[in-house]
Amino acid sequence: HYHGIFSDQRTSVRAQSLGNSVITLDGVGQLIYNPASIGPGTEKADVHLNYLNQHPFEGPSHYPFLGVSYRITPNLSAAVSYFSWISKSEVWRSVVGGDNFDRDGTRSQEMATVGVSYEVIENLHVGVSGNFLRDKAVKGVVTNSDFLITLGAIYDKPVELIRSEWATSQKIRVAGSFINLLLNNKTEQTLENSISTRELPVHARVGGAYSLSIPVNVKLGEGTAYFRNTRSDVDLSLHLHIKRSLDGPDPVLDPVDNGLGFGIESIFKERISLQIGYFSETRAEESEGSSVIFGTNDKKSGFTWGLGTTVPVDNLFEADIPFTVDVYLTFSKMMNELDDRRRHPDAFGDDKRQFGLGINLKWN
Secondary structure (H helix, E strand, O other): OOHHHHOOOOOOHHHHHOOOOOOOOOOHHHOOOOHHHHOOOOOOEEEEEEEEEOOOOOOOEEEEEEEEEEEOOOOEEEEEEEEEEEEOOOOOEEEEOOEEEEOOOOEEEEEEEEEEEEEEEOOEEEEEEEEEEEEEOEOOEOOEEEEEEEEEEEEEEEOOOOOOOOOEEEEEEEEEEEEOOOOOOEEEEEEOOEEEEEEOOOEEEEEEEEEEEEEOOOOOOOOOOOOOOOOOEEEEEEEEEEEEEOOOOOOOOOOOOEEEEEEEEEEEOOOEEEEEEEEEEEOOOOOOOOOOOOOEEEEEEEEEEEEEEEEOHHHHHOOOOOEEEEEEEEOOEOOEEEOOOOOOOOOOOOOOEOOEEEEEEEEO
């Protein structure tokens, strides 16, 4: 349950473009997956707005996100966020307790999150968050609401894996998170006199990243306000992560959405970035002799990519403006999710191009 929040599109275009590397990046955009993500860095405040769209079979779908974090002390940060999935399907009905209900054109899921992160020792950030969830299986009607706790950690360490003058500022990062720490894996969905027992997600993630800078002497953009006071370097980072879905006590269903992903990001002169990645996730598969026929693949996978830029507003406006703006875009194709062996209505399709826009405002 809450697949729109946890299994479809992400709260960060940048993370999704890096093969869903949602636990190894900084910033409030990763708050719901790893609350420790708001700890690293020196920014006083971070505002993240994100939008992604598309769903292979749920009709026009929208995934808006807004998050705000604030550094209270050098070691302590706090954040709040709101994320939702809105499906504008005119075809589907919602099934509760075996009964079909007209959605009135809309179904939605939403999550409000409050989190804190603390640097317990140098470069080790530990975060915890409370996540308030609501599902509206029918437009305007709350059919179930739930509360989950997430625990996460990030640890950075300077290294020198490559001994060369062409590899500087090397660093490794280890990250992990656990969504639904109390293993509360059931919820009751109710509508009128109908009741269904649904499964809540219990997700464990571990990941790592390696980053370095390569000094280059490229004159492109030199002398312009956009590239003023930037290092003439190319910054590279490699991100790897594993996602594991766990049972919890007395599970309703067998856990299935176990994923593996990686991503590579290159940043040119601290301004222009390119993200590419790959993600693969095991899904429910049809068992031999079962009367249930699934319309999706038993493995959801695909390549991801995106572009980004850091806008130095102080340079462009020749003023003392204490923040920068990061903008990320993607038009990548959706991951393959539908089973081609099954006939689907023309409205279904996972070959669509997504539109994603992420905007970060960071106060220094």
